[in-house]
Amino acid sequence: MENLHNDLRDRALSDARWMQIEDVNDSSDINYSPIGEEVDGLRGRYIRRLTAVIVHHIPAFWKVALSVFSGKFAKSSQVSTDTNTNSSTNKIEEKAGEVKYSSHSLDEVSAMICSTISLYGVKVTNIFHDLEESNVLRSYMSEAIEDISKACVALELKEASPPIAVCAIRTLQSEIIRIYVLRLCSWMRASVDEVSKDVTWVIVSILERNKSPYAISFLPLMFRSVVASAMDQINSMLESIKNEATKSEDIFMQLQEIQESVRIACLNCFLDFAGSLERISFEVGKHRSDEEGSQLPNGYIHESKNAPSDYHGGVTDPHQKLLIVLSNIGYCKDELSYELYNKYKHIWLHSSGKDEGNSDVKDLVNSFSALEGKVLEQYTFAKANLIRSAAMNYLLNSGIHWGAAPAVKGVRDAAVELLHTLVAVHAEVFAGAKPLLDKTLGILVEGLIDTFISIFRxxxxxxxxxxxxxGFCQLMLELEYFETILNPYFTSDARDSLKALQGLLLEKATESVTDAVENAGHSRRPTRGSEDAVDDKQQGISVSPDELISLAQQYSSEFLQLELERTRINTACFAESIPLDTVPEPAKSAYSPFRNSMDSPSKAYRGAQKTGSTNFPRHRH
Structure with a gap:
């Protein structure tokens, strides 16, 4: 009785505290507002106390009921005081006892127990619905579910409760787990959205990204942490009812529904994160456009020499921010999608009886690939504007009048400076998103040739x-120089554009030479030196297109290999990835000695190639 009084007193105190919490929730008094974690903690304690009532009282009550209705309770309570009592008196008392105990049935007691469990279920279900989403990972909630599981075990013991009560509390357990898992899924998606708003532009270390070639920010790692936290908890919850699902068809069907909900929630988290990355890239692009529009009314982009290149100090340059977004997308596409999906796919794959993993991962990869294409288009467009500016300087602002060009002496400084624009992009992408290097430079090289055609027209x-x-021979030499160095990144469309550009130059040169022949007699001098005689041979007489091509090939044979050797340090980043069997024959010997030196300590110069000198000695007069 003393223990019973203690239990009743504790329960009364708990109920009073719970009523106080409910009154506070219903009140508009702003002077007292307990934090959500405190309230949810009390909810967890309340579930534990309710569960303790079920565990301690129902088995004892049921055992008493079984004893009463089986007659054991009556027999054990009767104490014989007179052994000489006649048998007729005993028969009368037994009949009276039978009449007394048969006024209620055992089914009524079972119904009472089920009603108690039902009331318990209503209270527990309401509590789990009222949980604050920010606290669903707190230990008191998982502990509350563990307590419910212990109650199930306690009621399943022999003569601890009626079978219908065991079925009811097992159904309640699966329902509570379903509610909790759905809350976890909701929390997971909400948290992914929340962490996506906390954008940082600091690159994580190579160890933190597990030696990934993508120089990512903290954002994908935060995403992984959120998903892993929720999915680990979900996995733990579902493991607790898998055994019961094999015994009950209803629980099995409910488990399948939960597993499918988890699968969809997990996939949607990836899609939500992809949408957040797209939003971030749009904001970066818009901010970049606003800045450039206000600073450069002519529409050209000027890359500041003071833009930060140290990723660990935080990136402010909009081009590098776009590259970080690209890296985050690539990391999710190539690594994180497979890592997380393969880790947790066991939760739901067996539920449908078929392996949908390949289809799911393929859908995720396709989504990130489509997004990667959009952001890469933003990045290459920004870089294409830089390349156009450099191409304008190369063709129009290099100090050469193409109708009266000096003799060809090799590749001009302007050509090497133009190439430096691509060298800078190569260095940036190589350091930030190496798997995208070939694709990025392929787009930019094709854009460079198209830009040449556009400027020419x-x-x-x-x-x-x-x-x-x-002028024709000079440009043809430099175009071949570009083609040789950038050979790995020349797409079929780029080669077609290059042929079209060469055709335009040949057509313009043929037309110009023909016009020069017609006007040659008006500007000749009576006596000429040897150099004038050579010049007259090249410009003073009619030259056919085939002869122009032949002359350009002669200059290429004379200068291309020498120029490749002379500028090999400036183009070292391209030489490292050029297979020699794809390089034109005259240029192979220029790359071979440099390729052999790549394994030596001198390879360290690559880090400084972006800021190297752009002035080179010339053998010109």
Missing amino acids: ENEATDLSALDTN
């Missing part, structure tokens, strides 16, 4: 209205 009536033999 835009200025065909002005700066490029004439192209003499020397």
Whole structure:
């Protein structure tokens, strides 16, 4: 009785505290507002106390009921005081006892126990619905579910409760787990959305990203942490009812529904995260456009020399921010999707009886690939503007009048400076998103050739209205120089564009030489030196297209290999990835000695190639 009084007093105190919490929730008094974690902690304690009532009282009550209705209780309570009592008196008392105990049935007691469990279930279910989403991972909630599981075990013991009560509390257990798992799924998606708003532009170390070639920020790691936290908890919850699912068809069907909900929630988290990355890239692109529009009304982009290149100090340059977004997307596409899906797919794959893993992962990869294409288009567009500016300087602002170009002496400084723009992009992408290097440079190289064609047509009536033999040979040499160095990144479309550009140059040169022949007699001197005689041979007489091509090939044979050797340090980043069997024959000997030196300590120069000198000695007069 003393223990019973203690239990009743503790229960009364707990109920009073719970009523106080409910009154506070219903009240508009702002002077007292317990934090959500405190309230949820009390909810967890309340579930534990309710469960303790079930565990301690129902088995004892049921055992008493069984004893009463089986007659054991009556027999054990009767004490014989007179052994001489006649048998007729005993028969009368037994009949009276039978009448007394048969006024209620055992089914009524079972119904009472089920009603108690039902009331318990209503209270517990309401509590789990009222949980604050931010606290669903707290230990008191998982501990509350463990207590419910212990109650199930306690009621399953022999003569601890009626079978219908065991079925009821097992059903309640699966329902509570279903509610809790769905709350975890909801928390997981909400948390992914929340962490996606906390954008940082600091690159994590190579160890933190497990030697991934993608220089990612903390964002994908935070995403992984959120998903792993929720999925680990979900996995633990579902393991607790898998055995029961084999015994009950209803619980099995409910388990399948839960597993499918978890699968969809997990996949949606990835899609939500992809949407957040797309939003971030849009904001970066918009901010970049606003800045450039206000600073450069002519529409050209100027890359600040003071833009930070140290990723560990935080990136502020918008181009590098886009590259970080690209790296995050690539990391999710190539690594994180497979890592997390393969880790948790056992939760749901067996539920449908078929392996949908390949289809799911393929859908995720396709989603991230589509997003990667969009962001890469933003990045290459920004870099294409830089390349256009460099191409304009190369063709129009290098100090050469193409209708009266000097003799060809090799590749000009302007050509090497133009190449430096691509060298800088190579260094940036190689360090930040190496798997995207070939694709990025392929797009930019194709864009460079198309830019040449565009500039040529835009200025065909002005700066490029004439192209003499020397100018034609100079440009053809430098185009072959570009093609040789950038060979790994030349797409079929880029090669077609290059042929079209060479055709335009040949057509313009043929037209210019023909015009020069017609006007040659008006500007000749009576006596000429040897150099004038050579110049007259090249420009003063009619030259056919085949002869122009042949002359350009002669200059290429004479200068290309020498120029490749002379500028090999400037183009070292490209040489490292060029297979020699794809390089034109005259250039192989220029790359071979440099390739052999790549294994030596001198390889360390690559880190400084972006800021190397752009002035080179010339053998010109």
